[in-house]
Amino acid sequence: MPICPKCLHEFHPGAELACPHCGLSLQTLDKKYGNKNIPFSRVTDETGVLRLREQEKLNAFLAKLERKIPPVRLAVYFPDIQVPQQRAEQMFWAFNHFVIERPSFTKDKQAIIEPEWLFVFGLDVRSDAVWFMWGYALDPYVNLHDMNRMLNKSLLTLREADAQQAVIGIMRKAVRLLRQQVRLVLKNPDKHGIDMVITTPHTENKNVMPRQPETEAES
Amino acid sequence: MIRPLLISLLCGSLSAAESQQAPSHAELPMLQWSKKDQKALMNGTWWDKSPSLLPEPETTPSEQVPVEHLPIIVNDDDAAVVPSVPEETSYVHEYFLPDYLRNVRGLIDPQRLLSETETNDVQELINAIKTHYGINLYVSIFAGGQRVPPMVNAPAIARQIFNANERNLLLHFHVGDLSAMQIVLDPGLDARLGNNGRRDLLYQIKQEAARFDNPQDVLLTAMAALVQRTQADLNVPVTQPITVLQSSAPVVPEVDIEIEQEEAEEKHSFSQTLKMWIGQLSQHVVMITGVVIAIVILPVSYMFYRNKRTLRLLPSVPDKRLGAPHGAAQSATIIYRK
Numbered sequence: 001m002p003i004c005p006k007c008l009h010e011f012h013p014g015a016e017l018a019c020p021h022c023g024l025s026l027q028t029l030d031k032k033y034g035n036k037n038i039p040f041s042r043v044t045d046e047t048g049v050l051r052l053r054e055q056e057k058l059n060a061f062l063a064k065l066e067r068k069i070p071p072v073r074l075a076v077y078f079p080d081i082q083v084p085q086q087r088a089e090q091m092f093w094a095f096n097h098f099v100i101e102r103p104s105f106t107k108d109k110q111a112i113i114e115p116e117w118l119f120v121f122g123l124d125v126r127s128d129a130v131w132f133m134w135g136y137a138l139d140p141y142v143n144l145h146d147m148n149r150m151l152n153k154s155l156l157t158l159r160e161a162d163a164q165q166a167v168i169g170i171m172r173k174a175v176r177l178l179r180q181q182v183r184l185v186l187k188n189p190d191k192h193g194i195d196m197v198i199t200t201p202h203t204e205n206k207n208v209m210p211r212q213p214e215t216e217a218e219s
Numbered sequence: 220m221i222r223p224l225l226i227s228l229l230c231g232s233l234s235a236a237e238s239q240q241a242p243s244h245a246e247l248p249m250l251q252w253s254k255k256d257q258k259a260l261m262n263g264t265w266w267d268k269s270p271s272l273l274p275e276p277e278t279t280p281s282e283q284v285p286v287e288h289l290p291i292i293v294n295d296d297d298a299a300v301v302p303s304v305p306e307e308t309s310y311v312h313e314y315f316l317p318d319y320l321r322n323v324r325g326l327i328d329p330q331r332l333l334s335e336t337e338t339n340d341v342q343e344l345i346n347a348i349k350t351h352y353g354i355n356l357y358v359s360i361f362a363g364g365q366r367v368p369p370m371v372n373a374p375a376i377a378r379q380i381f382n383a384n385e386r387n388l389l390l391h392f393h394v395g396d397l398s399a400m401q402i403v404l405d406p407g408l409d410a411r412l413g414n415n416g417r418r419d420l421l422y423q424i425k426q427e428a429a430r431f432d433n434p435q436d437v438l439l440t441a442m443a444a445l446v447q448r449t450q451a452d453l454n455v456p457v458t459q460p461i462t463v464l465q466s467s468a469p470v471v472p473e474v475d476i477e478i479e480q481e482e483a484e485e486k487h488s489f490s491q492t493l494k495m496w497i498g499q500l501s502q503h504v505v506m507i508t509g510v511v512i513a514i515v516i517l518p519v520s521y522m523f524y525r526n527k528r529t530l531r532l533l534p535s536v537p538d539k540r541l542g543a544p545h546g547a548a549q550s551a552t553i554i555y556r557k
Contacts (some may be wrong), residue, residue, distance in 0.1 A: 002540050005549050017542050027540040070531050088549060096543045116537060116546035128556035135546035136537035144550060151553040157556035182530045194533045 005088040041104035044203040046080040054164045075120045084127035140192040310366045319371040320379040328360040339433045355387045363395035379402040394434045
């Protein structure tokens with residue numbers, strides 16, 4: 001069940017435009033934060049926590065780590081959040097306004113970086129908060145309960161290690177959880193809404209029409 | 220050769236003495252018959268060494284007979300007076316019993332059942348066997364069908380004459396009666412051959428000796444067969460005599476008598492069983508090490524492959540919500556420092 005980033009209420013899958021509980025939608029947030037693009041690289045540090053060398057090292061680590069789970073793109077985001085109470089809705093808004101800088105992810109000029117495959121670890125150094133956010137394509141592969149538990153267990157690492165080491169440790173654990181869930185999902189893909197013949201840039205069978213979402217069928 | 224001469228000599232002397240007036244038994248001196256006397260008798264000098272036995276100065280020594288210790292059977296018709304030892308074959312006279320147990324040469328024939336030539340041949344063969352095979356071969360001679368008292372049966376003789384630290388064989392031979400032949404092996408040989416082996420050895424010797432009719436040929440063949448087959452069965456080096464068989468155990472020879480011995484079951488304690496297993500496992504150290512390495516390496520390799528291999532995610536149907544084009548999912552926000 002989807003969860004609203006603002007009110008944390010679960011809502012039915014058919015709520016395409018707004019949250020049935022709080023009325024949150026991207027359009028309302030656009031009016032609040034503006035309809036501007038946010039440049040986004042693999043390591044986006046808006047607060048200046050990491051040095052350049054640390055950024056490069058973290059970038060290389062994430063590039064190596066994401067090879068285990070293609071086509072997922074791993075990224076780290078250090079946002080500059082002025083109002084911590086609005087962090088969740090602000091990150092929801094930012095995620096949908098990311099303009100991905102391809103060179104930071106890959107040197108292949110022909111490669112297409114799709115935001116739906118982004119798996120971003122956010123760290124707010126002002127309010128000492130961490131969280132994960134991901135695109136639609138990763139919804140079946142992320143076990144929300146396991147991710148929250150893993151973050152809770154990483155509190156000590158976050159408190160005692162520096163930011164780079166903490167991010168490396170947490171991302172390694174997150175990828176391990178992702179792989180576990182991927183194995184489970186791929187054993188029974190139909191149960192998790194995985195269509196083997198959907199035409200996407202990552203599949204080669206272009207003659208098969210994509211399956212229509214269940215929400216559309218119900219509506 | 221000696222036996223007929225002795226018989227004729229004794230018969231002639233007895234008949235001559237009977238024709239004259241023989242002294243009574245009370246008048247004759249007590250004789251002590253020994254091997255020395257026997258040897259002197261064989262050489263023809265015994266009469267000269269015993270002049271007191273002559274009843275008359277005119278009588279020749281050949282007409283006198285030492286009758287004190289030789290049993291004499293007197294028939295009713297007074298036709299023949301014959302010493303019982305050479306002729307009587309139904310039993311072994313007690314006079315000869317000690318000589319069966321006192322032997323150092325190999326041939327045990329106190330009854331003089333073999334002629335001198337036969338004795339020499341047998342003794343030469345015994346010496347040759349001792350020289351070439353390192354085996355002390357003893358041959359005890361009895362008359363055919365002669366009843367052997369227990370005192371001088373085969374195991375009793377072997378018990379007395381076998382040397383403790385040497386390899387010994389005894390051939391119990393009845394002249395003209397091959398079926399009564401027995402063999403005795405020293406404890407070492409007997410233990411290696413066992414009861415069945417010993418019986419088979421005796422059977423083969425009898426089979427080989429049965430080809431001949433002459434008692435001397437039978438005896439020599441049996442002797443040779445006993446030694447050769449013993450060597451063949453035991454596969455003992457020919458030129459090296461066995462010097463020590465059982466130094467501490469007493470020499471108890473055995474004959475071909477079937478003795479039922481219950482085979483005691485081998486009882487192994489746990490420590491012995493464990494040691495046996497360890498000994499067997501130590502012979503396969505390489506194989507066990509390989510198995511252990513395989514047991515360790517295979518799971519480790521599988522885990523390594525499982526963690527390193529690439530998992531390609533399949534695209535799913537996007538559940539677009541809240542008007543967001545790319546994604547609207549977030550985990551819980553964790554505050555790590557208060």
